[in-house]
Amino acid sequence: MRVADAEGVGALSMRRLATELDSGVMSLYRHVANKDALLTAITRAACEEHPYPEPAPSDWREAMRLAARLDWEVYRAHPWALVTSSSARHFSDTSCLDWMEDALVGLTDDPDLARSFSIAVWSYVQGVCIQHVSQQLLPGGDKAEQSPLRATEEDFELGLEILLDGMEQRAERAGAPRAGTGSARRFATFTRP
Amino acid sequence: MRVADAEGVGALSMRRLATELDSGVMSLYRHVANKDALLTAITRAACEEHPYPEPAPSDWREAMRLAARLDWEVYRAHPWALVTSSSARHFSDTSCLDWMEDALVGLTDDPDLARSFSIAVWSYVQGVCIQHVSQQLLPGGDKAEQSPLRATEEDFELGLEILLDGMEQRAERAGAPRAGTGSARRFATFTRP
DNA sequence: AGCAGCTTGCGTACGCCGTACGCATGGAAT
DNA sequence: ATTCCATGCGTACGGCGTACGCAAGCTGCT
Numbered sequence: 379m380r381v382a383d384a385e386g387v388g389a390l391s392m393r394r395l396a397t398e399l400d401s402g403v404m405s406l407y408r409h410v411a412n413k414d415a416l417l418t419a420i421t422r423a424a425c426e427e428h429p430y431p432e433p434a435p436s437d438w439r440e441a442m443r444l445a446a447r448l449d450w451e452v453y454r455a456h457p458w459a460l461v462t463s464s465s466a467r468h469f470s471d472t473s474c475l476d477w478m479e480d481a482l483v484g485l486t487d488d489p490d491l492a493r494s495f496s497i498a499v500w501s502y503v504q505g506v507c508i509q510h511v512s513q514q515l516l517p518g519g520d521k522a523e524q525s526p527l528r529a530t531e532e533d534f535e536l537g538l539e540i541l542l543d544g545m546e547q548r549a550e551r552a553g554a555p556r557a558g559t560g561s562a563r564r565f566a567t568f569t570r571p
Numbered sequence: 572m573r574v575a576d577a578e579g580v581g582a583l584s585m586r587r588l589a590t591e592l593d594s595g596v597m598s599l600y601r602h603v604a605n606k607d608a609l610l611t612a613i614t615r616a617a618c619e620e621h622p623y624p625e626p627a628p629s630d631w632r633e634a635m636r637l638a639a640r641l642d643w644e645v646y647r648a649h650p651w652a653l654v655t656s657s658s659a660r661h662f663s664d665t666s667c668l669d670w671m672e673d674a675l676v677g678l679t680d681d682p683d684l685a686r687s688f689s690i691a692v693w694s695y696v697q698g699v700c701i702q703h704v705s706q707q708l709l710p711g712g713d714k715a716e717q718s719p720l721r722a723t724e725e726d727f728e729l730g731l732e733i734l735l736d737g738m739e740q741r742a743e744r745a746g747a748p749r750a751g752t753g754s755a756r757r758f759a760t761f762t763r764p
Numbered sequence: 765a766g767c768a769g770c771t772t773g774c775g776t777a778c779g780c781c782g783t784a785c786g787c788a789t790g791g792a793a794t
Numbered sequence: 795a796t797t798c799c800a801t802g803c804g805t806a807c808g809g810c811g812t813a814c815g816c817a818a819g820c821t822g823c824t
Contacts, residue, residue, distance in 0.1 A: 391809080391810065391811085392810080392811065392812080393809080393810075393811090396774095401773075401774080402773060402774035402775070403774075403775090403811090403812090404773080404774050404775075404776095404812080404813095404814095405772080405773050405774055407774095407812075407813095408771085408772060408773070408774095412811075412812075413810095413811065413812090461657075464654075464657070464701050464705055493726075494725075494726045494729050494730065495730075495733075497699070497702065497722050497726050497730065498695070498699075498726070498729070498730030498733060498734070500698070500702070501695060501698030501699040501701070501702050501722060501730065502691070502694060502695045502698050502730075502734075503698070504697075504698040504701060504702070505693070505694030505695050505696070505697040505698025505699075505701070506690070506691075506694040506698075508657050508694070508697060508698070508701075509690065509693070509694050509697070512657055529690050529694060532687075533686075533687045533690050533691070536687050536691070537687065537688075537690065537691030537694065537695075537734075539737075539741075540688075540691060540734060540737035540738055540740075540741055541691070541695075541730075541733060541734050541737055542737070543736070543737035543740050543741060544732075544733035544734055544735070544736035544737030544738075544740070545733055545737075547733075547736050547737070547740065548732075548733050548736065584780080584781065584782080585781080585782065585783080586780085586781080586782090589803095594802075594803080595802060595803035595804070596782095596783090596803075596804090597783080597784095597785095597802075597803050597804075597805095598801080598802050598803055600783075600784095600803095601800085601801055601802070601803095605782080605783075606781095606782065606783090765824100766823100766824085767822105767823085767824085768821100768822090768823085768824105769820105769821085769822090769823105770819100770820085770821080770822105771818105771819085771820080771821100772817100772818085772819085772820100773816105773817085773818085773819100774815105774816090774817090775814105775815095775816085775817105776813105776814090776815095776816105777812100777813090777814090778811105778812090778813085778814105779810100779811100779812100780809100780810075780811085781808100781809075781810065781811105782807105782808100782809090782810105783806100783807090783808100784805105784806090784807085785804105785805090785806090785807105786803105786804095786805095787802105787803090787804085787805105788801100788802085788803090788804105789800105789801085789802080790799105790800095790801090790802105791798105791799095791800090791801105792797100792798085792799090792800100793796100793797080793798080793799100794795095794796080794797075794798095
């Protein structure tokens with residue numbers, strides 16, 4: 379993680395890690411199955427630096443904000459975690475989704491809807507972070523040559539609030555006894571006991 | 572693009588491309604500066620398969636839906652485009668953002684707000700596509716072993732509507748207090764003949 | 765004490781990768 | 795006829811992930 383933080387995940391090779399640890403290259407394979415496993419491990423470690431608190435805040439909105447902010451902090455601290463966690467095969471972790479889903483019981487009692495909401499929030503966060511991070515990786519980093527499309531932290535939070543507003547609105551519409559307004563969707567119909 | 576589509580962008584090496592074209596490896600460098608430039612080129616080509624129409628639909632909501640769907644289709648057809656376009660240094664194209672920003676004049680007359688909205692939509696789309704695509708790349712693809720977190724097309728559209736709802740709400744709130752109707756725009760909006 | 769079996773470190777080697785360099789060739793311009 | 799230059803591409807270098815197998819130490823059993 380130290381190497382990846384300092385020089386990017388591209389600089390983290392097995393040979394490099396070996397010299398860093400004063401060991402032979404192949405010795406590493408006694409502790410790690412292959413390089414993918416290593417990336418998975420450091421990605422998980424990065425995420426666990428900012429774990430979702432248990433139990434989640436009772437206010438669903440606060441919970442979503444918290445989750446988003448924690449993810450944001452992980453990716454700010456370790457930009458490479460975005461590529462490793464997105465590049466498939468690493469870290470197909472559903473625990474964050476589960477946490478969010480739980481935190482949304484105050485909003486809706488439809489688990490499918492909660493799932494979809496969670497996916498939306500999680501996806502949104504991931505997307506903005508990519509936007510934000512991807513720019514400063516190559517061009518020179520320190521330079522203030524901000525490209526105009528770079529998502530700022532303000533954009534991040536505004537978009538999040540927008541998304542949460544939309545969720546609240548949708549949940550009310552679905553949860554209200556009848557509410558059959560124009561946008562009648564099949565989602566969110568199974569209201570169980 | 573044929574190779575990347577069929578076997579993933581990882582299979583696309585300069586040597587591979589050379590044999591595919593019955594040419595020497597180094598001959599490729601007469602047409603392309605380096606591999607990054609090649610990836611940028613095919614990414615741009617993929618995006619231009621589904622260009623945003625000009626002019627944009629006058630209904631801002633329809634415009635956003637259209638943009639999102641077009642991107643979705645690009646990434647469905649060419650999953651590798653997600654990694655290449657996200658992996659920085661390729662394709663820092665702001666034209667999509669500009670298009671969205673224009674399309675949002677019907678929603679708000681505040682260009683900063685329109686920018687933030689555009690970033691939010693674009694980020695969300697990118698995020699869901701990553702979620703959707705990243706899973707089917709490695710595990711075996713064809714198999715129906717869907718992991719439960721995999722974003723479906725329904726999730727995609729539901730989340731989008733939620734986001735649009737939130738935008739609408741927020742724009743009304745910002746625009747309503749003054750200026751009477753929400754569609755009053757101070758900036759004259761360059762309506763051409 | 766001797767031996768067997770196991771874990772661990774790691775040197776070597778293979779087949780990939782991107783690409784720097786420089787030579788050969790053939791057509792266009794003079 | 796000569797020059798010039800755009801183009802094709804062979805060779806080579808340094809890097810990568812990792813398969814394979816050997817050597818050395820630790821453990822437990824006779």
